[in-house]
Amino acid sequence: MADVARSHGGDGGNEPPNRNSKRIRTGCESSQPKKTRGKANNKKLYIKFRNNKNQPLPVEISIRGGQYKFVGVNAQDIIRMISNEVARVAPFYHRTWQRVPDETTRDIYTTIYQYFDLVSFEDTSEWPGVQLGIQAECQRSYKARKSKYKSHYNTYEDVETAKNNPSDDFASEPERWIEIIDRLYQDPGYINQCEKKTDKIEQNCAIQLPGHTNPIEGFKSSHWKEDTGWVNETASLDHVYSFYSGKDSSRSSKDGT
Incomplete structure (x- = not known):
């Protein structure tokens, strides 16, 4: 039997995990998701957010066998946002997600807090599970994208050619692609x-x-x-x-x- 923890849909959070001093933007300060690379553009999320009077959307976490996963009507929206945020801010020259700096995670949380009601889980027994669920999605996205980028890199015969042909995700930021090659693949x-x-x-x-x-x-x-x-x-x-x-x-x- 899986337990499901639900948030009620609140009025926005003021701080990300670990009480970072950078204040989270609430719904009244920004009403449209930040632009992210890739084909996913969060239009569906934006409509939901607007229909919810620009207030954070409720989320649900299923707890089964020690694993925490997002479920419910907004599950795919938060998963897609996490994936897009990983693509937007994460440095992909690290071998694993565990090596990514903490400030990257805090940046991702900033956006999640803006569009999803995490505040309802704070100071509850479900909060550690919510954090584990977010970390699991970050890790899954990071690993999948790294595999995609390595496959793209391997299609070229030499390093310089690969550098001149970045993955589509880095078309507007080729320097990030070159950094992956220099700091990881080489x-x-x-x-x-x-x-x-x-x-x-x-x-x-x-x-x-x-x-x-x-x-x-x-x-x-x-x-x-x-x-x-x-x-x-x-x-x-x-x-x-x-x-x-x-x-x-x-x-x-x-x-x-």
């Missing part, structure tokens, strides 16, 4: 990590089920089921990585990425 430690990951994938792909001549498909068959999907998120990302590595093995052999 980092010797990261390259070594990728080489070890490639070796592990090749070992896994070598274990094929009968009837499969394609090692990537063999890996999928042993780690993915039609009724339940991937056995875990790592297996899913490994399959994506091995797919793109297989398409461009010449690049992998050159720079180990």
Whole structure:
């Protein structure tokens, strides 16, 4: 049985978590979501927010098996906003979301507080779960986008060409794309990590089920089921990585990425 915690839809918050001194903008100070890159543009959220008299929208958190997830009519709106905010402010040259600076998280919370009623959860037993839910969505978005950017990078034969062809998400900010390449993809430690990951994938792909001549498909068959999907998120990302590595093995052999 899942417990569901609900906010009532309040009048805006004044402070993000940890009582940061930067004041949160309330609905009367700003009535339209900030512009974010990508195809998602939050138009649906803006209409909901306006219809709610520019007041933060109520949110619901489902607690099941120690996991906290947003549910209810506004669930997809807050998840989409978190994803857009991660794309807008997060530096993607860190290897994991856990290494992203705290100020990035505070910036994301600033926007969430403006459009969603988190205040109702503060000073309640549900507040830690709400924070965990937000962090989980941030981490999920960060990891998915990093995988997307690495796949884009791997389509080019050399570093300079890759720098001159940023991912669509960085079309208006190519310097952010170059920073990812310089600080992450060209980092010797990261390259070594990728080489070890490639070796592990090749070992896994070598274990094929009968009837499969394609090692990537063999890996999928042993780690993915039609009724339940991937056995875990790592297996899913490994399959994506091995797919793109297989398409461009010449690049992998050159720079180990």
